[in-house]
Amino acid sequence: MASSAESTIGLGSLGDNMATVTLSNSTIVENPQVGTIVGFIGVTGEGASENAAFRLIDPGSGRFEIKPISQEGILNWVLVVKNSVSGDGSSLFDFENDALNHFTFKISATGDVGTVVATTTLTVSVSDNTAPTEIILSDSSVVEHAQTGTVIGSLWAFDPDDDDTFTYTLTDDAGGRFDIVDGNVVVKDGSLLDYLSAKSHQITVEVKDSDGNIHTANLTINVSDAVNIRNGTATNDRLHDSARSDLFKDLSGNDTLYGLAGDDMLNGGAGNDKLYGLAGNDTLNGGAGKDFLSGGDGADTFVFDNPFKKGHFDHINDFKSGQDKIHFDLDALTGFKVKAAKSDLLDLAKKSKLDKKSSVGLDKVFKEGKLEKKFFTVGTASNDGNDYVVYTKKSGTVYLDVDGSGSANPIEILKLKPGTTLSFNDFLFI
Known part of the structure; x- marks a missing residue:
């Protein structure tokens, strides 16, 4: 038996001329959460103002439903995930299963007088949930003979898929020197940390996402009795800050900067840079070039003080209205x-x-x-x-x-x- 969901939306008059129901996005990552938005529903075709009812014709799957959302006082309708697992707990969205990696259904639009003005067949395809691509440690230095349990830094994983959760495992603890507790790398045995005998140690960390995909990385922990300061060069740099509030500036090349903990100021300078503020209330300034800016948690500020050029615009990945700010230099x-x-x-x-x-x-x-x-x-x-x-x-x-x-x-x-x-x-x- 076919299942259906019906909702009403204010539209331009649908008229009688080849109206078509549209969906703004036609792909979804496998194993989605219930409530995940697939795309916005609309209608193309001639017409002026008229209310329409949408009806989802979804033969027996029960995977999707139509729901309203309000954005800045404007009511829109979206296709969302209604059910993501079957009764036995298996996924209803599986990229590797040909029977579960694409779904075809119809959405019809009905006018005020009850006349169906458009019925369109749509297909949603399931994309693969890929493995995490990188693991970084928020601070990579520790004072020699530090106490057992001393937190060195937090682990962060980067994944192309949204809403993934991560589990970290230490597969090489540098001879019993380190451990992972609650996503942090900590000192397991401080008596084994001696600056004179070894100025650094390497550990191996494995991260597993919620879909079971694994990425492994070797990380270096420096043993020191002073703060480890890193400066950018004229080449393409990759810099991570400490747990304090840090400042990176006057860099050239195509740089990648990670703010992590603290209220950081990240200045990309010249080149096409990638700036990640992560935790804290950060200030990100890509400088010249086409830059990728990600504030992360906290109330972040994105600064633009270089003359604007056609085709040279920055991309803010996670702007939060009412929390983050965009600053333009009048000059x-x-x-x-x-x-x-x-x-x-x-x-x-x-x-x-x-x-x-x-x-x-x-x-x-x-x-x-x-x-x-x-x-x-x-x-x-x-x-x-x-x-x-x-x-x-x-x-x-x-x-x-x-x-x-x-x-x-x-x-x-x-x-x-x-x-x-x-x-x-x-x-x-x-």
Whole structure:
């Protein structure tokens, strides 16, 4: 027997012309959690405003259902995972099983008068849950003869799959010197740590994700009676900080920086860098180039103080609206000449004695402090003459619109994870 779920959504008038139900994403990683969002449901085709009911036609599987979500006051409908395991505990989503790695079903859209305006066959494919790719230790130094149980650092694993959990095992403890307790590498026998006899020891750590995939790495622990300071070079560096609040700066090359514990300041400098703040309230500045920024836990600040160039925009992987902040240096905007809205331009002319007919730099339009609400819009284009910052939520792209109206080609300056919530309150000009 076919199972179904029905929900109502406000849409443009569906009309009678080849309307099609769409799903924004068609893949899901194997062994998902119940409630995992597969994709947003929509309808393409001609029409104006009309309510529609969606009906999920899912023959006997019971894997999916349609649910509403509200984002910034806008109601959307999504396809989510309803059940992920069968009665015997086996997975209902298995990449290696041809019978469980793709699912075909139909979703129909019905208009106000009860007429089915679209029924579309859709397929969701299951992708493989891959093994973790890297293990790092938050601090790699320990004072000689440290007490048993002294925490050296926390273990972190990186995995391409979202929502994985990890289990760590020490397969080589450097002759009984170290152990793993609650995800931390600790001293097992401090009497075996002697700086004069050995300045470092190697351990081997195995990490297993929730799907049973394993990655193994050799890690080096330095024995010292002083803080181990690491400086970047002109090459492509990979630097990890200590458990304190650290500062990395003036680096060149394509660098990878890990903040880990503490409130860290990570400056990528030149090159296409990868910055990971991880724990703490961190400040990340990719510098020049196309950089990947990940704040991790805490309230993080993403700083942009280099002149923006077409095609050279950074990617923030995990921005949290209302918690994290985006800081723009006004000096980085001087190259953008805009035709400000008449009222704004007249006000600027009075203050700075500008020619009332001339264009001005965006550094003159914006003020130090928070972004004014009138200069920001969420959508695919500007709505009036002063929407200079445009955010397209579906793609996660932030644009600068040089005329504020959408008639000129906007310039990409920043990319967030698609679907991320973003508000004018998240911006600060410095």
